[in-house]
Amino acid sequence: MDIVVENVVAFANAEGAFDDPEKIAKNLGVEYRKAFPGVIYEPKEGDMASIIFRNGTIVCSGARSVEEAARFIKSVVEKAGLELKGDIKVKNMVLSYDIGKRLVLEDIVPRLESGTVTPPREDFPAIIYRPSSPPVTMLIFPSGKVVLTGVKKIEEAEKALDILIREIGVQ
Numbered sequence: 001m002d003i004v005v006e007n008v009v010a011f012a013n014a015e016g017a018f019d020d021p022e023k024i025a026k027n028l029g030v031e032y033r034k035a036f037p038g039v040i041y042e043p044k045e046g047d048m049a050s051i052i053f054r055n056g057t058i059v060c061s062g063a064r065s066v067e068e069a070a071r072f073i074k075s076v077v078e079k080a081g082l083e084l085k086g087d088i089k090v091k092n093m094v095l096s097y098d099i100g101k102r103l104v105l106e107d108i109v110p111r112l113e114s115g116t117v118t119p120p121r122e123d124f125p126a127i128i129y130r131p132s133s134p135p136v137t138m139l140i141f142p143s144g145k146v147v148l149t150g151v152k153k154i155e156e157a158e159k160a161l162d163i164l165i166r167e168i169g170v171q
Contacts, residue, residue: 001097001161002097002098003095003148003157005065005093006064006094007061007094008060008062008063008065008090008092009059009060009092010060010069010091011091012057012085012086012088012089013056013057013084014080014082014083015056016056016080016082018056021054023081024039024052027081028041028079028080037054038052038053049061049062056085058073058076058077060076069088070088090152092152093149093154093157094148094149094151095147095149095151095157096145096146096148097157099165100170101144102142103141103142103143103168108127108140112127113167114132114163115130115131117130125141127140131164133159134156134160136149136151136157137149137150146161146164148161
């Protein structure tokens, strides 16, 4: 399956000088905004960004792989002068997949049996499908494109897509 990773949101915990967020911001070369409960780091190169919260949680978004998210979090922790505590965990992945043919959504809705289905509406032209397992949400578009979210592992997406393809009868 040619599944494309569009975004990985990962998080980790760190130990360090959270009582001095201005120092963390200075180490990262960013401005500290007192109105926000953390330090936002968006490097000029790339699409990734992170937020370091005062409780030590670091959230990264914009990565195109789990490995890229892990490398980014480790580099942010190091630049901020903090220490990584525990493992880096995936919170959510957004993936896309192309079924390879146009779909008539009205014909597909009755075939989706193993979860909850929200049919397309005038204001949103896609089916929202949540199979019972794995815990994934799929947006199914007439173009044959499918967007998956709520995924923590690629294997979950593969399983969900297998269910979808079987239920709608596409080879």
